[in-house]
Amino acid sequence: MINENRTSNSNKNLLGLNVKKLTANGHAINLLKGMFAVISITWALPVDALQVKVTPTNPQLGDTLSVEINLENQDNSTNPTVAIGKNTYPAFEIAPNQYRALIPTTPLEKAGTRSLQVTGDGQVQNLAVKVQNRKFPVQRITLPPGKAGVNATEYELKRVAAFKALQTPEKYWNGVFLRPNAGRMSTTYGVRRYYNGKFAEDYYHRGLDYAGATGSAVIAPAAGRVALVGRVSQGFRVHGNVVGIDHGQGVSSIFMHLSRINVKEGDFVKAGQLIGAVGSTGASTGPHLHWGLYVNGLSVDPTPWRTKVVK
Numbered sequence: 001m002i003n004e005n006r007t008s009n010s011n012k013n014l015l016g017l018n019v020k021k022l023t024a025n026g027h028a029i030n031l032l033k034g035m036f037a038v039i040s041i042t043w044a045l046p047v048d049a050l051q052v053k054v055t056p057t058n059p060q061l062g063d064t065l066s067v068e069i070n071l072e073n074q075d076n077s078t079n080p081t082v083a084i085g086k087n088t089y090p091a092f093e094i095a096p097n098q099y100r101a102l103i104p105t106t107p108l109e110k111a112g113t114r115s116l117q118v119t120g121d122g123q124v125q126n127l128a129v130k131v132q133n134r135k136f137p138v139q140r141i142t143l144p145p146g147k148a149g150v151n152a153t154e155y156e157l158k159r160v161a162a163f164k165a166l167q168t169p170e171k172y173w174n175g176v177f178l179r180p181n182a183g184r185m186s187t188t189y190g191v192r193r194y195y196n197g198k199f200a201e202d203y204y205h206r207g208l209d210y211a212g213a214t215g216s217a218v219i220a221p222a223a224g225r226v227a228l229v230g231r232v233s234q235g236f237r238v239h240g241n242v243v244g245i246d247h248g249q250g251v252s253s254i255f256m257h258l259s260r261i262n263v264k265e266g267d268f269v270k271a272g273q274l275i276g277a278v279g280s281t282g283a284s285t286g287p288h289l290h291w292g293l294y295v296n297g298l299s300v301d302p303t304p305w306r307t308k309v310v311k
């Protein structure tokens with residue numbers, strides 16, 4: 001989808017128009033001059049300067065949109081950007097003259113057409129991308145009167161928000177993401193909830209749960225830099241003992257409720273490297289690993305990242 005060639009069309013029109021005029025003119029010298037003029041005009045205009053491809057071709061809510069931008073002439077040093085409404089997403093270079101922006105979609109959004117505005121090389125291209133609806137499972141939770149659950153501390157919220165906002169220019173991941181724990185998946189991404197019969201508008205399960213036993217290995221699903229290590233003793237009341245890995249270019253993973261942490265902030269980890277162990281610390285009702293994958297600040301479904309390579 002979505003590959004407009006307005007520039008080359010207008011070139012063809014320009015060429016046709018000039019040739020017609022020259023034929024009517026008759027003079028050989030004028031024709032020759034005219035040909036040079038036509039050639040220089042063609043060269044002056046960039047041909048197919050902005051080629052854009054969006055994958056997956058048929059996205060649904062929770063998917064990560066990958067917007068690949070190919071520039072033919074990279075005259076300026078600023079990277080292309082992709083804007084949707086009020087949000088602007090950076091594109092990072094993934095190959096010479098090739099850039100890619102990642103756009104999160106979530107269960108809180110409405111399905112339907114998104115208008116993408118791609119800016120690069122002094123040009124703007126508008127694209128329409130249709131995001132399909134998806135039915136997410138629903139849980140009904142009954143809380144006894146007066147029991148509101150655990151609240152996060154200010155410190156915890158601040159640290160986690162700063163971690164999710166990272167947009168490191170380097171790309172650390174390579175290939176598909178590995179499963180971070182061998183346990184069976186107990187809760188999928190995007191589950192919505194009713195609390196005492198009332199729909200929780202802002203809630204969706206922001207990740208995947210693995211029902212691994214206490215102490216079972218948690219590995220890095222992809223390479224990255226450890227950018228967050230938090231502990232219950234520091235006030236991580238909801239997340240519990242937590243590790244956050246920055247995979248670069250706006251992509252990060254968070255691992256919650258750990259019983260043990262094997263890394264420290266600033267460490268670089270490889271895909272498959274041991275980072276901790278499953279536990280039930282923080283707001284957890286039993287041992288499990290919660291893995292959240294964030295793209296430019298929003299929780300996306302990690303499942304497609306497990307099977308398809310995001311360049």
Ligand SMILES: [Zn+2]
Nearest residue numbers: 207208209290
């Ligand atoms: Zn979870």
